[in-house]
Amino acid sequence: MSAMDVDTNEGERSVVTAEPEARVTVEVAGLTKSFLEEGRGEVRAVDGIDFHCRAGEVFGLLGANGAGKTTTLRMLSTVLRPSAGQARVMGFDVESQGEMVRRSLGFHSASTALYPRLTARETLDFFARVNRLPKPRVKERVEQLIERFGITEYADARVEKLSSGMKQKVAIARTLAHDPPVLIFDEPTVGLDVLNAISLLEVVEELRAEGRTVIYSSHIMSEAERLCDRIAVLHRGRILALGTLDELREATGLHYLQDIFVHYVQAAEA
Numbered sequence: 001m002s003a004m005d006v007d008t009n010e011g012e013r014s015v016v017t018a019e020p021e022a023r024v025t026v027e028v029a030g031l032t033k034s035f036l037e038e039g040r041g042e043v044r045a046v047d048g049i050d051f052h053c054r055a056g057e058v059f060g061l062l063g064a065n066g067a068g069k070t071t072t073l074r075m076l077s078t079v080l081r082p083s084a085g086q087a088r089v090m091g092f093d094v095e096s097q098g099e100m101v102r103r104s105l106g107f108h109s110a111s112t113a114l115y116p117r118l119t120a121r122e123t124l125d126f127f128a129r130v131n132r133l134p135k136p137r138v139k140e141r142v143e144q145l146i147e148r149f150g151i152t153e154y155a156d157a158r159v160e161k162l163s164s165g166m167k168q169k170v171a172i173a174r175t176l177a178h179d180p181p182v183l184i185f186d187e188p189t190v191g192l193d194v195l196n197a198i199s200l201l202e203v204v205e206e207l208r209a210e211g212r213t214v215i216y217s218s219h220i221m222s223e224a225e226r227l228c229d230r231i232a233v234l235h236r237g238r239i240l241a242l243g244t245l246d247e248l249r250e251a252t253g254l255h256y257l258q259d260i261f262v263h264y265v266q267a268a269e270a
């Protein structure tokens with residue numbers, strides 16, 4: 001069974017998250033990226049990582065600055081070509097089937113740019129088309145997102161005129177414009193005030209409940225604790241640990257994710 005809403009005994013709605021047999025949507029094997037940096041020589045930003053994600057799962061990539069999160073996500077979204085290893089999104093190979101990978105995923109980060117002179121409605125229309133949502137579905141999809149994100153009132157105002165909270169909603173809606181089954185959120189709450197950050201986390205929870213896969217990168221422990229079904233601890237381009245929070249607790253004998261994170265990083269440095 002994949003993620004879905006179910007009726008509980010009390011007749012309330014509750015969310016079932018990914019179960020082990022849910023469809024695998026993202027597969028990463030031996031993925032590596034090296035950069036040549038002046039003065040530092042070859043830097044392995046990502047150093048042979050393996051993981052997979054399932055439908056209806058929020059998969060956390062937890063790491064400090066420079067751990068390799070963004071580089072990993074850029075390879076998954078076909079912005080960067082891997083130096084070695086493979087990655088597949090919805091079965092499509094990031095190197096040889098880039099177009100299909102891009103159709104299958106949406107990428108959001110705190111710095112996701114919007115075109116200031118387009119209106120919110122034009123923005124959604126543009127990104128739905130660029131990411132090849134079938135033409136007959138575009139108009140309906142745009143209106144659906146405008147309603148879902150409560151942007152009706154300012155849907156025809158230029159993005160440059162909007163408040164930062166409104167812009168954030170448009171930016172998230174833009175990421176969903178082509179209705180992708182896989183979403184990447186790369187440190188999305190950086191620079192957001194607490195209310196906007198909370199509403200972003202709620203959107204991620206909704207996306208999971210719809211059965212989508214969300215890969216969520218962060219260095220903020222409380223976010224990962226709240227959101228992620230499984231967490232990969234990334235450090236110097238390597239995955240040091242991977243599991244549910246309960247599994248990581250059991251493996252380390254520690255309760256808080258912050259302590260668990262420090263435990264693994266210190267062991268790797270020792």
Ligand SMILES: Nc1ncnc2c1ncn2[C@@H]1O[C@H](COP(=O)(O)OP(=O)(O)OP(=O)(O)O)[C@@H](O)[C@H]1O
Binds near residue numbers: 065066071187
């Ligand atoms: N284009 C590039 N050229 C050279 N080195 C790079 C490039 N992009 C990233 N790096 C290096 O790769 C390493 C990993 O960077 P990356 O941005 O993936 O980390 P991150 O976990 O996303 O951290 P941050 O939160 O700081 O963005 C760092 O040492 C960084 O300096």
